[in-house]
Amino acid sequence: MVERRILVTGAGGMGGVNFVRALRFAGSQVGERHFIVGTEFNPYHIEFPELDVAIRTPRHSDPGFVDALLGIIREHGIEFLHPHPSSEARVVAENRGRFDEAGVRTLLPEAGEIMPDKLHIYNRLRERGVAVPGTFHVRSTEDIREAFRELGSPLWIRHVSGAGGRLGLRVDSAEEAELWVRLNVVQGRAREGDFIIQEYLPGRDLAFDSLWFEGELVTSYARERLEYPFRHISLSGITGTPSVARTIVDGAVNEVGISAVRALSGRPHGFYSVDIKEDAGGRPVVTEVDGKWHTTAPLWGHAFARALGDPKYNLAHLYIRLGYGEGIPDVPRTDLFPEDYYLIRQMDSGVILRGRGGKWRIA
Numbered sequence: 604m605v606e607r608r609i610l611v612t613g614a615g616g617m618g619g620v621n622f623v624r625a626l627r628f629a630g631s632q633v634g635e636r637h638f639i640v641g642t643e644f645n646p647y648h649i650e651f652p653e654l655d656v657a658i659r660t661p662r663h664s665d666p667g668f669v670d671a672l673l674g675i676i677r678e679h680g681i682e683f684l685h686p687h688p689s690s691e692a693r694v695v696a697e698n699r700g701r702f703d704e705a706g707v708r709t710l711l712p713e714a715g716e717i718m719p720d721k722l723h724i725y726n727r728l729r730e731r732g733v734a735v736p737g738t739f740h741v742r743s744t745e746d747i748r749e750a751f752r753e754l755g756s757p758l759w760i761r762h763v764s765g766a767g768g769r770l771g772l773r774v775d776s777a778e779e780a781e782l783w784v785r786l787n788v789v790q791g792r793a794r795e796g797d798f799i800i801q802e803y804l805p806g807r808d809l810a811f812d813s814l815w816f817e818g819e820l821v822t823s824y825a826r827e828r829l830e831y832p833f834r835h836i837s838l839s840g841i842t843g844t845p846s847v848a849r850t851i852v853d854g855a856v857n858e859v860g861i862s863a864v865r866a867l868s869g870r871p872h873g874f875y876s877v878d879i880k881e882d883a884g885g886r887p888v889v890t891e892v893d894g895k896w897h898t899t900a901p902l903w904g905h906a907f908a909r910a911l912g913d914p915k916y917n918l919a920h921l922y923i924r925l926g927y928g929e930g931i932p933d934v935p936r937t938d939l940f941p942e943d944y945y946l947i948r949q950m951d952s953g954v955i956l957r958g959r960g961g962k963w964r965i966a
Contacts, residue, residue, distance in 0.1 A: 606636040607923065610681040610707075612660070612672065612695075613688035614641030615648030617844060618898040622687055622919050623652040624966060625905035629920035632908060640679050642672070663691045669698050676707050683708045683926050689718040689895040710816075710926035712873040712894030720764045721799050724867070724892055731866040734859060734888045736802035736880075742795070747780045750800045757803045760784070762793055773803060804888055806881025809851070811860030812900045814918060815871035816925050820864075822918075822934040824903070825856045832950065844898040846949055850958075852942040856887050861937075863892040874922060876900070899946065902965070906956040907940055910963040916940065 609626070613619045623639060630637045640656040643649035649657050656679060660671045672695070675681065684707045686692040695702060696714035711717070719727075725738045739750040741760070750758060760780050761771040770787055774780040780800060787793040813823035830847040860877045867875070871894075878891040904918030914920060915932035916939065924931050944958030954966040 604634060604636050606638060607927070608638045608640075608680050608682045609923065610640045610642070610672070610675060610679070610684045611652075611654075612642045612684075612686040612691045614639075614652045614654060614657075615643035615645055615650070616688060616898075618896055618901070619643070619687040620651045621899065621902040621905070622685065622896070623654065625901040625908075625917055625919035626923065627653055628905050628909060629914060629917045629923075632914050632917070633920070638679075640675060640681060642675065663688070663694045668694060669701060673701065673705055676702075676705050681707055683923060685709075685923075685926075686711075687896065689893065692895060693717040708926050708928075710873050710922060712868060712871065712875070716868050716871075716875075716894035718764070718893060718895065719867070721761065721891065722763055724889075725799075728863055728866045728889055728892070731862075733862045733866050734886060736804055736888055736890060738799055738801045740796075741780075741784060741798040741800055744777070744781050747784075747800055748777045751777050751780075754802050758800050759803045760798055760800045763797055763799050770798070774800075801890075802882075804880035804882050804890070806883065806885055809856055809879040809881070809887065810848075810897060811856060811863075811877040811879060812897055812903075812918075813860065813864055813871075813875050813877070814922060814925070815864070815873060815875060817872055818870040820861060820871075820936050821925065821931070822921065822939045823857065823860065823937050824850060824939040825853060825860065825937075826850050826903070826946075829945075847945060847947050848899070849945045850903075850940045850942050852938045853887075857937045859887045859889060863889045867892045868894070874900070874918075899948075902948075902954065903940065903946060906946060906954070906963070906965045907944075909965055910956050910961065 626637050638655050641652050641654040642658050642660040644662050661668050686695045696711045728735045737754045739746050757773050757775045762769045808828040811825045814821040826848045828845040828848045832846040863877045864871050864875045874896050876897040879887045901919040907916035921931050947955040956963045
């Protein structure tokens with residue numbers, strides 16, 4: 604039996620748990636042994652993933668973080684390193700040379716393509732003709748007023764960095780936007796100059812996830828986010844990862860997703876996620892592109908591999924095989940998953956995949 608020795612950082616976060624769970628299922632489905640070492644800063648979350656070895660490490664911002672990972676790699680004979688959270692993936696990519704010297708494989712974008720700020724994304728995509736929302740950098744109250752004069756009302760204000768709709772809010776007037784900035788600065792969540800204000804896009808909330816290898820698109824899929832957990836207690840109604848989403852097959856969404864990744868990277872390599880909203884006319888507009896995994900991407904792959912009995916759907920396993928320099932099953936470049944399947948998840952209630960007359964409890 605093939606054995607792979609893999610290190611997953613941030614293994615206790617939702618995305619990390621999904622990634623480890625997908626690998627465990629792939630091992631049982633294809634007859635591989637995965638020896639998985641997981642790291643996590645949070646002392647409670649480290650209990651969630653099914654690991655062979657669980658290790659607490661410093662935060663990604665700690666000067667000792669990279670040394671801690673290198674020590675784990677040497678101690679456990681790690682062959683492949685998968686840093687799951689964007690923050691940790693960026694640190695690994697910034698220190699790629701040290702990991703290469705340690706002889707450990709990775710499948711990561713360039714550091715600048717991981718967790719780029721929203722202004723960088725907007726400018727880069729706009730320059731390359733990808734549809735993006737009208738955007739102003741908020742450096743003063745006058746920037747907010749100019750945005751309302753030029754873009755109309757309502758608008759969407761958000762932090763220039765971070766995931767999960769960080770400090771995002773629909774605002775109907777310049778006064779609302781100014782108060783939102785002041786409140787978050789006064790309470791220490793942001794600093795002056797940390798916000799952008801953008802055209803409000805009222806259409807479908809979409810996502811495009813894609814796996815690339817040395818500049819070539821390997822496979823991808825698109826989905827629509829339908830509900831978010833605890834949206835009734837969130838000012839924006841958006842709380843990061845969806846509780847209900849459905850797969851879609853849409854050529855325009857695929858096209859803009861691929862264009863966004865190619866605009867961010869001249870040679871995409873690794874996993875890239877694209878956030879998309881439709882405007883009032885139904886045109887897909889890119890709000891974010893990042894060299895990272897969406898939280899549910901490995902979960903979608905696990906769900907379809909389990910429900911349909913085919914390992915080609917397991918994105919985490921495809922990614923690992925590519926990282927090891929091995930061949931993968933024949934998969935389509937777009938629309939990996941059949942359309943109109945719903946992934947339904949809720950805290951303490953598990954995960955369900957529903958569609959085509961069937962319902963499968965995944966976790």
